[in-house]
Amino acid sequence: MELWHKASAYFWHEEALLVFLSALGMSFFLYTYLKDDRNRVFNTLILFLICQAFALLSGLVYALQFSFAAVVREAAFIGMGIALIRLWGQLVFRILLPIARLKPPSIAEDIFVIIAYLAWGLVRLRYAGMDLGSLVATSAMITAVVAFAMQDTLGNVLGGLALQLDNSVDIGDWIKVDDVTGRVVDIRWRSTLVETRNWETVVFPNSQLMKNKFTVLGRRIGEPVQLRRWIWFDVELETTPRKVIDAVEKTIVQAEIINVAKLPQPSCVLMEIDKGVARYALRYWLTDLVADDATDAMVRWHVYTALERAGIYLTVEKQNIHYVKENEKYQGVVHQHEAHQRVKTLKQVELFENISEAELLVLAERLKYAQFSQGNLISQQGAIAHWLYIIISGEAEVFLETPSGERRSVNVLNEGDFFGEMGMMTGAARSASVIAKTDVECYRLDKEAFAGIMQARPNLAEEITHILVERRAQMNQVLHHLDNQTRQQEKTSQHNELLVSVKRFFGL
Numbered sequence: 001m002e003l004w005h006k007a008s009a010y011f012w013h014e015e016a017l018l019v020f021l022s023a024l025g026m027s028f029f030l031y032t033y034l035k036d037d038r039n040r041v042f043n044t045l046i047l048f049l050i051c052q053a054f055a056l057l058s059g060l061v062y063a064l065q066f067s068f069a070a071v072v073r074e075a076a077f078i079g080m081g082i083a084l085i086r087l088w089g090q091l092v093f094r095i096l097l098p099i100a101r102l103k104p105p106s107i108a109e110d111i112f113v114i115i116a117y118l119a120w121g122l123v124r125l126r127y128a129g130m131d132l133g134s135l136v137a138t139s140a141m142i143t144a145v146v147a148f149a150m151q152d153t154l155g156n157v158l159g160g161l162a163l164q165l166d167n168s169v170d171i172g173d174w175i176k177v178d179d180v181t182g183r184v185v186d187i188r189w190r191s192t193l194v195e196t197r198n199w200e201t202v203v204f205p206n207s208q209l210m211k212n213k214f215t216v217l218g219r220r221i222g223e224p225v226q227l228r229r230w231i232w233f234d235v236e237l238e239t240t241p242r243k244v245i246d247a248v249e250k251t252i253v254q255a256e257i258i259n260v261a262k263l264p265q266p267s268c269v270l271m272e273i274d275k276g277v278a279r280y281a282l283r284y285w286l287t288d289l290v291a292d293d294a295t296d297a298m299v300r301w302h303v304y305t306a307l308e309r310a311g312i313y314l315t316v317e318k319q320n321i322h323y324v325k326e327n328e329k330y331q332g333v334v335h336q337h338e339a340h341q342r343v344k345t346l347k348q349v350e351l352f353e354n355i356s357e358a359e360l361l362v363l364a365e366r367l368k369y370a371q372f373s374q375g376n377l378i379s380q381q382g383a384i385a386h387w388l389y390i391i392i393s394g395e396a397e398v399f400l401e402t403p404s405g406e407r408r409s410v411n412v413l414n415e416g417d418f419f420g421e422m423g424m425m426t427g428a429a430r431s432a433s434v435i436a437k438t439d440v441e442c443y444r445l446d447k448e449a450f451a452g453i454m455q456a457r458p459n460l461a462e463e464i465t466h467i468l469v470e471r472r473a474q475m476n477q478v479l480h481h482l483d484n485q486t487r488q489q490e491k492t493s494q495h496n497e498l499l500v501s502v503k504r505f506f507g508l
Contacts, residue, residue: 019080023048026087034094044086051079074124081120089113110189169209174217174227174289177204181217183289197290218289226261227289231282231299232271235307236315241270241278244312248282251306252299254377256435259295261285277315298373301439305371339364345390345443348416350471351425354463359453366449372396372436379420379434386427386447388420394440398432412437424450425468426501447505454506461506465499472498 027045031038058073093109169175173184175194182196192209194202218227235244248268252260260266266284273279282303286295307314342364346352352360370389372378378389381401391413398411398419410432413419422428424447454460472494 019084020052023080023084023087026084026091030087030090030095034090037090037094041087041090044083048080048083051076051083054079078121078124081124082117085113085116085120089116169214169216173219176215176217177209177212197292218286224261224287225289226285226287227292229284229286229292229296229299231284231296231303232279233282233300233303233307234277234279234315235312237273237276237278239278239312241280243310244268244278244280244307245270247306247310247312248280248303251302251376252282252284254380255302255373256375256377257295257298257302258375259286259288259291260299261287302373302376305373305376309370309372342367342443345392345416349390349418351388351418351421351464351467354460355453362453363445363449367443367445370442370444372440372442374436374438376436376440377433378436378440378442379430379432381430381433383430384427385420385423385430387444388418388424389434389442389444390418391415392441392443395437396434396440397437398434400432421468421471425464425505426498427505428501451506458503461499461502465495465502468498468502469495 023045027041027048030041034041054072054076058069058076089109089112093112097103169184169187169192171184171187174181175184177194180194180196180202182194182200182202184192185195185201186193187206190206192204192206194204196202218225245268249266252266252268261284264285266282268280268282271279271281282299284299286292288295304314339361343357343360346355346360346363346367352363355363367390372394378396379385393415396413396417396419397409398413400408400410402408413434419434420430423430424445427447
């Protein structure tokens with residue numbers, strides 16, 4: 001018992017309980033709130049408890065009258081101080097300062113902790129009876145030798161400090177160094193870690209970033225993070241640049257493409273004319289630098305479908321190419337099959353249910369194939385367009401834009417559905433907008449293609465008017481929640497008005 005009292009009196013002091021409880025309390029608090037650093041907090045607590053055990057051991061060594069008891073105790077006190085400083089550093093820099101809306105560089109915590117370590121070590125050495133003056137004089141020469149031998153390492157350390165303090169590059173920035181492009185994930189004392197899109201982690205010595213130039217991608221003062229991308233394509237010289245640029249820019253500006261910024265607007269420019277082709281570039285701004293290739297692919301698909309709808313085809317450099325002409329009989333079979341498919345599609349359209357098979361064959365020859373990429377605006381509310389679309393595949397959403405700019409979904413169209421009939425039959429402006437929810441394939445039928453049938457059979461105007469009135473009444477019922485009686489009254493009042501509009505539009 002006397003041995004135990006002598007041992008406890010050696011290592012236990014009045015403040016020991018307070019130190020022990022504060023270490024446990026901070027560890028519990030940090031472990032609860034710093035979920036990403038729980039291993040670090042746990043390891044720090046283990047270090048503190050081990051040092052406590054060594055302090056107890058120093059008391060037993062002292063009670064047994066061994067001479068090295070003081071060395072064990074000082075080592076334990078230094079270790080406990082290091083653990084407490086580390087906990088305080090995490091508490092201040094990772095919880096208290098962020099709560100106060102202060103965001104110091106991550107390396108600032110390391111600087112604070114290291115300075116505190118050195119100060120605590122010097123204090124304990126002074127208590128142990130060491131002359132700090134002679135220690136400083138001796139260490140100055142040692143420091144000079146070490147600094148010369150470790151100049152590269154010190155350069156990296158100072159480089160990391162400079163990068164953090166002047167905000168040359170921040171964690172999360174995308175940078176390009178030589179042929180490496182990636183996102184900065186950590187800035188350490190010696191190196192900066194950059195993760196590439198290929199799931200590689202490249203380690204750059206900080207001195208390399210300080211001595212050489214590097215590019216921070218997508219960063220501009222006062223602007224959101226976005227990067228300009230280039231989509232190249234070639235078109236034959238026979239097509240005027242204005243036609244190409246208008247077709248591409250109109251489509252891309254109106255389309256809703258993920259990760260493509262609305263401002264600045266995408267732009268199409270003629271870059272060069274060489275070897276018989278005109279080379280164009282569509283320039284757009286990428287908002288998520290991770291999805292560069294995927295977004296480029298989507299934009300290319302929009303460009304392709306826009307050019308195809310405008311009757312513009314991509315080309316390659318002029319070369320001497322020999323074509324093998326397909327068998328005429330085979331071509332005839334293919335054409336006959338395509339005509340059969342088109343007639344089958346037209347029969348699904350309620351507007352043409354009173355048209356004969358021969359007339360449908362005539363219309364089938366006049367149909368134009370049109371592709372739309374996901375997000376393309378197929379039809380815009382208020383626009384004048386004298387044609388209708390018949391969906392072959394895909395989904396399209398019909399929506400209204402209110403005067404306040406609110407977008408209200410009305411319907412979703414699928415294979416076999418059609419829209420734009422009022423524009424083709426009466427010349428009226430589009431009453432709603434239609435956007436491609438998926439990639440959409442359509443047939444487009446113009447007024448000119450249908451005019452011949454209307455001129456030959458004027459009585460079709462009456463039959464088609466009935467269908468137009470019914471379609472408009474269905475739309476109004478969805479929009480305004482009309483009862484059946486009100487809907488019937490509207491149909492009666494609109495019939496004569498629409499019939500006059502159809503006859504006037506087709507000159508009947």
